Structures are given as structure tokens and as C-alpha cells.
Amino acid sequence: MLDIFSYSFMVNAFIVGVLIAVCCALLGVVLVLKRYSMIGDGLSHVGFGALSIAAVLNLGAPLYAALPVVVFAAYFLLRITEKGKVNADAAIALISSSALAIGVFVASINGTNIDLQQYMFGSILAVGQGDIIISAVLTVLVLFVFVVFYNKIFAVTFDESFARATGIHTSVYNITVSILTAVTVVVGMRMLGTLLISALIIFPALTSMRVCKRFKAVVITSVVVSVFCVVAGLFTSYYFENIPVGATIVIYNLGVFLVFALVSLILKARNK
Numbered sequence: 001m002l003d004i005f006s007y008s009f010m011v012n013a014f015i016v017g018v019l020i021a022v023c024c025a026l027l028g029v030v031l032v033l034k035r036y037s038m039i040g041d042g043l044s045h046v047g048f049g050a051l052s053i054a055a056v057l058n059l060g061a062p063l064y065a066a067l068p069v070v071v072f073a074a075y076f077l078l079r080i081t082e083k084g085k086v087n088a089d090a091a092i093a094l095i096s097s098s099a100l101a102i103g104v105f106v107a108s109i110n111g112t113n114i115d116l117q118q119y120m121f122g123s124i125l126a127v128g129q130g131d132i133i134i135s136a137v138l139t140v141l142v143l144f145v146f147v148v149f150y151n152k153i154f155a156v157t158f159d160e161s162f163a164r165a166t167g168i169h170t171s172v173y174n175i176t177v178s179i180l181t182a183v184t185v186v187v188g189m190r191m192l193g194t195l196l197i198s199a200l201i202i203f204p205a206l207t208s209m210r211v212c213k214r215f216k217a218v219v220i221t222s223v224v225v226s227v228f229c230v231v232a233g234l235f236t237s238y239y240f241e242n243i244p245v246g247a248t249i250v251i252y253n254l255g256v257f258l259v260f261a262l263v264s265l266i267l268k269a270r271n272k
Contacts, residue, residue: 004238012132013124013245017191017230019135021200023142023184025226028201029219030177032209033157039077039178041198042092043185046073048194049099051119052107064130067186073099074182078174100194122193122246124237131190138183145176146219153177154215192246200226203253210260211267229253 004010024040031037050066073095080091146153155163156173164170181201188197208221233249 004235009125009127010234010238012127012129013191013234014231016127016131016135016187017234017249018227019132019139020184020188020191021204021226021230022139022223023135023180024188024197024200025204025222026142026146026219027177027181027184028203028205028226029208029215029222030153030157031181031201032205034160037202037205038089038092038198039074039181040185040201042077042096043070043074043182044189044194044197045096045103046070046099047186047189048119049101049103049106052103056106064186067183070182070186071179074178075175078178119189120194121244122189122191122196124191124234124245126190131187134183135187138180138187142180142184145180149173157215192249196246196250199250199253200230203250203257204229207253207257207260210257210264225253225256229256 005014028037028040031039047066047070050069054065077091077095152163152168153173155166155168156170160170184201185197188200192200204222204226205218207225208218212218212221229249229252232252233245236252237243237245237248
């Protein structure tokens with residue numbers, strides 16, 4: 001069973017997968033509770049559009065060339081929704097659909113044979129040493145923010161108006177979460193792709209909320225669920241050939257969600 005680790009690309013995939021799973025789970029809890037759960041989907045589409053342009057222009061490492069664009073999009077989405085000019089869901093839908101259309105349009109009119117499929121659906125073969133370094137740094141930053149500023153994040157997540165009244169600079173924490181989410185999405189696109197990375201942000205948080213009621217319990221359970229699904233997906237994709245790893249990870253997330261939902265129904269029935 002451990003022969004899977006004899007391949008360097010699988011070792012890279014496991015390391016990056018676990019690190020990104022932790023980041024997605026932690027950030028996903030905040031995003032879901034603040035009703036920004038679809039921001040991951042929107043940012044991944046922005047990333048697809050940006051990397052399509054970068055690939056057409058023959059820029060080195062197009063995925064990371066798209067990173068500044070995704071970070072700016074995250075900041076822009078946050079600012080326009082904070083000011084109340086556009087609803088969050090409408091803003092995300094507007095930007096994500098536009099970015100996706102631009103990416104497809106640019107790639108098609110250029111007349112090239114750019115293989116963007118790996119960015120749309122992910123590929124473990126694309127994960128390299130550079131991804132490990134970036135994922136490790138990103139995970140350290142996310143853990144640092146959650147551990148050191150846990151109480152403030154809790155306050156901003158559940159009652160932003162009250163947190164602002166107590167002197168907490170809510171915009172700083174919102175921007176920090178948005179930027180960390182943008183980087184997580186870009187790095188995660190390597191493995192899960194544009195169309196599936198948002199699932200790793202949304203599913204673990206929603207799953208843990210089926211059973212857990214305390215914020216800390218939700219956070220911890222979300223991390224466990226996220227890591228389990230990524231590891232299980234990688235093992236399954238390796239031992240059953242021609243099964244895409246991104247889709248497999250999402251299916252595991254769906255399965256665990258359904259199990260937790262069933263457990264929640266059983267617990268509610270017993271309490272009655």
C-alpha cells in the first residue's frame with residue numbers, strides 16, 4: 001500500500017493536498033458563516049481567465065502569473081460588497097462568469113493548442129516542489145492568523161458590527177481572509193482545478209456544521225474532514241486508474257456530508 005510514496009509526484013501531491021486541505025477548511029468556516037462561501041468559486045474563475053491570458057502571452061508559470069490578478073479580485077469583491085453597492089452573490093457571479101468567458105475567448109481567438117484542461121479539472125502531475133514551498137508558507141500564515149487572532153476572527157465572523165464597535169479593525173481581518181483565500185485558490189487549482197477547488201472550501205465547513213455547534217469544534221472537525229477527503233481521494237485516484245483526483249476528492253466530500261447529515265437527523269430525532 002505504501003508503494004504510492006515511491007513516486008515523487010505522489011509525495012508532492014500528498015504534501016500539497018494536505019496543506020491546502022487545512023487552509024481551505026479553516027478559511028471555509030469563516031467564508032461560509034459570513035455568507036461568502038462562493039467567493040472560492042468566483043476567484044477560481046478569475047484565476048482561469050488570468051492564466052489563460054498568461055499562457056497565451058507565453059509567460060512562465062502562468063498559474064502564478066495569475067496570482068496578483070486573483071488577489072486584486074478578492075480585494076475588489078470585498079470592497080464593493082462592504083460598501084453595499086452590489087450584493088455579494090451578484091458581484092461574485094458577475095466577476096466569475098466574465099473572467100471565465102474572457103479566458104475561453106482569449107485562448108480560442110489566439111489559435112493555439114493551449115491545454116487548459118489541467119487547470120479546469122486539476123492534475124497531480126502538475127504539482128511540483130515550488131507548490132510545496134508556497135503551500136507550506138501559506139499554511140503557516142493561515143494557522144498563525146487563526147491561533148493568534150482567534151477571538152477577533154470569532155467576533156468578526158459572527159457579529160461584524162459589534163466587533164467594529166469594540167474597536168476591532170474588521171476590514172483588516174476581512175482583507176486578510178480574502179487574500180489568503182485567493183492564494184489558497186490559486187495553489188489548489190493545480191490539484192483540483194478551476195471547477196472543483198471551491199468545493200474544498202465549502203464542503204468541510206458545511207459538513208462539520210451538521211453535527212458540531214461550537215465554533216472551535218466546527219473548525220477542528222472541518223480540518224479533519226478536509227484532510228481525510230483529500231488523502232482518500234489521492235489513494236483512490238492512484239489505485240484506480242483513469243479516475244481524476246479532483247472529482248474523487250469532491251465525491252468523498254459529498255459522501256461525508258451525507259453521512260454527517262444523516263447523523264444530524266438521527267440526533268435530532270433522539271432529542272425529540
